[in-house]
Amino acid sequence: MATFQVVTEQHGELNCWRISSDHAELLIAQQGAQILSYQRVGQPPLLWLSDQAIFRQGKSVRAGVPVCWPWFGNLQRNPQAVQAMYRGEQAPAHGLARARDWQLLGIEEAGDRLRIEFELPEAQGDLPGWPHDVELKLVVELGEDLQLNLTSRNMGNTPVTISQALHSYFAVSDVRQVRVEGVEGLGYIETLADWEQRQQQGPLGFAGETDRIYLAPPQTLSIVDPHWERRITLTSSGSRSAVIWNPWTERAKELPDMADDGWQRMLCIETANVWNDLVELKPGGSSSLGVRIGCEMI
Numbered sequence: 001m002a003t004f005q006v007v008t009e010q011h012g013e014l015n016c017w018r019i020s021s022d023h024a025e026l027l028i029a030q031q032g033a034q035i036l037s038y039q040r041v042g043q044p045p046l047l048w049l050s051d052q053a054i055f056r057q058g059k060s061v062r063a064g065v066p067v068c069w070p071w072f073g074n075l076q077r078n079p080q081a082v083q084a085m086y087r088g089e090q091a092p093a094h095g096l097a098r099a100r101d102w103q104l105l106g107i108e109e110a111g112d113r114l115r116i117e118f119e120l121p122e123a124q125g126d127l128p129g130w131p132h133d134v135e136l137k138l139v140v141e142l143g144e145d146l147q148l149n150l151t152s153r154n155m156g157n158t159p160v161t162i163s164q165a166l167h168s169y170f171a172v173s174d175v176r177q178v179r180v181e182g183v184e185g186l187g188y189i190e191t192l193a194d195w196e197q198r199q200q201q202g203p204l205g206f207a208g209e210t211d212r213i214y215l216a217p218p219q220t221l222s223i224v225d226p227h228w229e230r231r232i233t234l235t236s237s238g239s240r241s242a243v244i245w246n247p248w249t250e251r252a253k254e255l256p257d258m259a260d261d262g263w264q265r266m267l268c269i270e271t272a273n274v275w276n277d278l279v280e281l282k283p284g285g286s287s288s289l290g291v292r293i294g295c296e297m298i
């Protein structure tokens with residue numbers, strides 16, 4: 001039987017929980033219900049927390065798994081149906097959920113797993129500029145691996161259209177030495193070349209700034225990291241798009257919460273619903289986006 005320990009901690013302005021089990025340790029912030037770090041006993045971190053992270057209210061931390069919702073990225077780059085949902089000015093990047101306080105509904109043991117449930121009550125009509133009624137919950141399960149499930153349920157009587165992502169920052173030994181498998185042959189949108197559609201040849205390696213939307217990826221993608229002798233696997237559900245991002249040298253220098261060489265130690269693979277992979281929630285309808293993060297030694 002696994003044993004779990006939960007301790008509350010303050011990081012800068014943010015309330016957090018540090019959760020330890022026999023296998024792993026997890027740090028979660030109340031703001032954004034954001035996982036900040038995840039590390040298995042005896043291994044380097046699996047999820048990356050920036051050395052220069054800023055723990056401030058109203059600002060998503062450069063770490064772990066920010067929840068992008070009810071739109072992904074620049075709202076103007078989203079389909080009209082997603083843009084039309086927002087009535088405010090100056091839409092923040094990656095939506096509204098990642099920089100607001102969520103409510104912890106409960107932490108309970110379920111067999112060998114610990115189940116942590118959060119809700120964003122403001123999504124039911126109180127988000128600035130977004131006057132819709134959606135019950136938004138994130139369930140995090142810590143066991144042998146880590147599972148996240150984000151569920152949106154339309155409680156209103158008009159349809160709601162969203163894009164979203166679990167914007168996961170993975171820790172790697174050196175991004176120049178790793179490869180992503182599972183993307184071979186996929187079509188992708190190259191956002192750095194005027195959103196041109198291209199086709200991936202072979203696995204993805206990294207030799208420059210990367211910011212791509214992969215279309216119709218398989219359920220499982222993996223990061224092979226020969227130096228750390230491990231393969232991280234991401235098994236997604238409810239998603240037909242994946243974003244892969246690394247800022248590389250110049251973009252990293254522009255980010256105040258990332259060390260100039262921080263790009264070497266991280267890689268984002270984001271389980272998503274973006275581009276033409278939208279989520280349309282009919283009145284009473286619900287939809288879940290999930291990812292299971294596993295790891296095996298190679």
Ligand code: TA6
Nearest residue numbers: 073093094167211243245268270
């Ligand atoms: O997911 C990729 C991306 O949209 C990039 O374009 C990059 O800007 C990144 O997310 C980080 O965005 P943020 O708003 O957290 O700085």
